[in-house]
Amino acid sequence: RDLKRGDIVIVNDNYDRYKGELHVILKDMPNDGKKNVVGHLPEQEMILLEYLDPWNTFGFMK
Structure with a gap:
C-alpha cells in the first residue's frame, strides 16, 4: 500500500x-x-510530527 503520514516503517x-x-x-x-x-x-x-524535520534523528521515550 502507499505510505501515509504517521506510518512507522523499517527500510528493507x-x-x-x-x-x-x-x-x-x-x-x-x-x-x-x-x-x-x-x-x-x-x-x-x-x-508530534510537527516537531520532526527530514534527515534529523529522533528517539522514543516511555
Whole structure:
C-alpha cells in the first residue's frame, strides 16, 4: 500500500544504504517497495510530527 503520514516503517534489504533504519513518514507517498510498514501513530499523537524535520534523528521515550 502507499505510505501515509504517521506510518512507522523499517527500510528493507532492497535499499542497501539505509536497510534496517526506522523512519516516520511525514507526508503521503507511493511505496517504492523499499519500506515495510510496521505501525502507525495514533491520531491523538499526530501533532508530534510537527516537531520532526527530514534527515534529523529522533528517539522514543516511555
